[in-house]
Amino acid sequence: MTLLEFQSLSQDEQVTILYCQGIYIGKKKNKKYTKLLYQLESFYVEVFYSSYRRIIHKIIVSNSTTILDPYLEQIKLEYFVT
Amino acid sequence: MSNPVTPRNVVFYADDDADDLELVQDAFARYANNVEVVTSKDGAQALAYLQSLQEGASIPCLIILDINMPLMNGREVLKKIKLMPRLDSIPVVLFSTSSSPQDQEFAIKYNAGLVTKPLHVSQMEMITDLFIEHCSDEIRRNISKHSR
Numbered sequence: 001m002t003l004l005e006f007q008s009l010s011q012d013e014q015v016t017i018l019y020c021q022g023i024y025i026g027k028k029k030n031k032k033y034t035k036l037l038y039q040l041e042s043f044y045v046e047v048f049y050s051s052y053r054r055i056i057h058k059i060i061v062s063n064s065t066t067i068l069d070p071y072l073e074q075i076k077l078e079y080f081v082t
Numbered sequence: 083m084s085n086p087v088t089p090r091n092v093v094f095y096a097d098d099d100a101d102d103l104e105l106v107q108d109a110f111a112r113y114a115n116n117v118e119v120v121t122s123k124d125g126a127q128a129l130a131y132l133q134s135l136q137e138g139a140s141i142p143c144l145i146i147l148d149i150n151m152p153l154m155n156g157r158e159v160l161k162k163i164k165l166m167p168r169l170d171s172i173p174v175v176l177f178s179t180s181s182s183p184q185d186q187e188f189a190i191k192y193n194a195g196l197v198t199k200p201l202h203v204s205q206m207e208m209i210t211d212l213f214i215e216h217c218s219d220e221i222r223r224n225i226s227k228h229s230r
Binding site: 015018019022023024027034036038047052053054056 | 099101102105178179180182198199200201202203205206
């Protein structure tokens with residue numbers, strides 16, 4: 001699946017695909033949102049919750065590794081070791 | 083007429099993520115008549131609780147372990163459980179943010195279930211059912227009989 005194909009799906013479909021195929025990278029919290037970052041094939045998906053796992057505010061998709069920056073401290077090296 | 087005594091089944095759940103602890107406790111609320119969820123915030127605390135269960139004390143009918151926990155991760159706790167004669171036959175489910183092939187192999191090796199954490203609470207009912215499916219037949223019948 002490409003980034004564009006993923007973006008064309010409904011939010012429910014996106015959530016289902018992420019649940020089945022997404023690789024969890026990390027979790028971040030700020031005053032407004034709890035965010036989960038997943039890798040899906042060659043791109044990244046960040047889920048913003050206004051109420052954790054209950055209300056999704058938005059889902060953003062990126063193929064840039066800069067989206068990883070806030071999560072770097074949580075990323076375990078073992079995931080990169082084959 | 084007095085209410086019939088409802089058997090209590092303990093589900094033990096260890097996870098360092100307070101949000102996920104709350105989510106699972108909420109999910110089991112529909113079984114509240116006969117399921118009690120006991121929680122722990124890290125692997126070492128989980129192991130200490132399980133080791134503290136005295137002979138004759140009721141033991142959990144199901145153990146749910148987050149894989150990534152501080153002090154002792156879920157894999158290590160599972161290995162220790164399998165060395166404890168009183169607890170080694172309790173069904174265990176590893177609860178993970180996403181399941182890697184390594185997690186799947188590990189779960190199979192140690193005869194545990196592997197369930198991925200939900201992205202949305204709407205998936206939680208299905209996941210709770212997956213948890214219950216790992217309980218023994220007797221416990222499952224008991225839980226379903228009292229939960230509807």
